[in-house]
Amino acid sequence: MTLPRVCILGAGAIGGYLGARLALAGTAEVSLVARGPHLEALRTHGLTLIEGDRHHTVRVPATDTPADLGPQDYVIVTLKANAVPDAVPLLQALLGPETCVVMGVNGVPWWYFHRCPGPWEDHRLASVDPGDAQWTGIGPDRVLGCVVHPAAEVEAPGVVRHIEGTRFSLGEPSGDRSRRALVLAAALSAAGLKAPVRSDIRTEIWVKLWGNLCFNPLSALTGAPLDALCADPGTRGVARAMMLEAQAVAESLGIHVPIDVDRRIAGAAAVGAHKTSMLQDLERGRPMEIEALVGAVAELGRLVGAATPTLDTVLALVRLRAQLAGCLEA
Known part of the structure; x- marks a missing residue:
């Protein structure tokens, strides 16, 4: 079976934890987008995940130039919300015709009103998407919602410590149980994470x-x-x-x-x-x-x-x- 290609955009604490769990389980073909000392450590020493008294190190492709990685099946965005609009050009280099963009970002999402029946359907939120950078640069049809519950921290460059929690709730803006949501949920679940697919994310x-x-x-x-x-x-x-x-x-x-x-x-x-x-x-x-x-x-x-x-x-x-x-x- 072909593994899904999954790129983590923003491989810091949460992104590093998620990428390490997927890579350790072998349930996805994982790559990471990072920068600075963290990126250099990932390239030189690999990604180390600390869970309790257990230390795991995995080596996965890591870059600050997403174009080197090519189109992905899933791009999981784990940046701070305020950093995402400026990262849209980087993200676009990872997109193919069927790429799903999983927004594991805190707060009210820019896609909130997409496929949301009612008077505000497809309304844009200027506070989280100034200039519609994400709406036009990513496209809401690509989006799979994600609520991130784990806590983790970057203990040192290339080293992520898991604090608590394993749940990444997924959900289509429409509420459908889509194939793309179920495939990703299966990969996350096989990696020991909780990944419920919600009908009302x-x-x-x-x-x-x-x-x-x-x-x-x-x-x-x-x-x-x-x-x-x-x-x-x-x-x-x-x-x-x-x-x-x-x-x-x-x-x-x-x-x-x-x-x-x-x-x-x-x-x-x-x-x-x-x-x-x-x-x-x-x-x-x-x-x-x-x-x-x-x-x-x-x-x-x-x-x-x-x-x-x-x-x-x-x-x-x-x-x-x-x-x-x-x-x-x-």
Whole structure:
């Protein structure tokens, strides 16, 4: 049987974890797109995955020039949302007539309204896809949605440590159980990962986003980890207000959030003294993923006529915080 050709665009923590698991299992013909010291380490020493006390090293093609790899069956994008528009030309070099692009990216996706029946079908979101770079450069018909649940980190160039979680939920924008979704799910499952094919991937996007849209910006503004944000009555109240505003937006779009707001906050508190990705980016001087996690929800609120006053206030504050730190998205 011919193995699917799978290229990971953005082979950092999550992309490296995913690529290593697929390569170790031999369930796909894997290649990686990376850059800088991480790429040099991948080329020289291979990709090392640490899971608990187990160390695995695999050698797979790695490049910063995707044209060298040729057309793929699947391109799995695991970049930060704010980095994807500029990466479209790189991605295009990997596309053949039937290439499926799997968007394993946080936040509201640029393709959200593709094949979404209703008054906003095929509506474009300027906050996450300025200038329609992804809509026109990739094309929504190629897209397979993906909600990434594992946590991992790049411990050193070429070395990825898995922290927790194995689930990569997949879903067509249309809700169909397509062959391309099932083939990829089978490859991921054979690699020891959980890969359910959802009939409503948008609901799962909102469930993950629900925590990210409040705790990420609040942590960047305060410097506090998750447990402190949830324990403090003031910041907990702000987070709760933002979540309720976002829930009203989601419900206006036909989404039923299947968990109570206080249970979702309790789940965040249980994670402990974890620094959110936005706080980590701020501390490291990297662009912060503000628009996909917060700005897009405000844009959706305006679209459906749902007020988001608390979210809008926090969005304004975190944008300025990022600007002053030199971490504002390009």
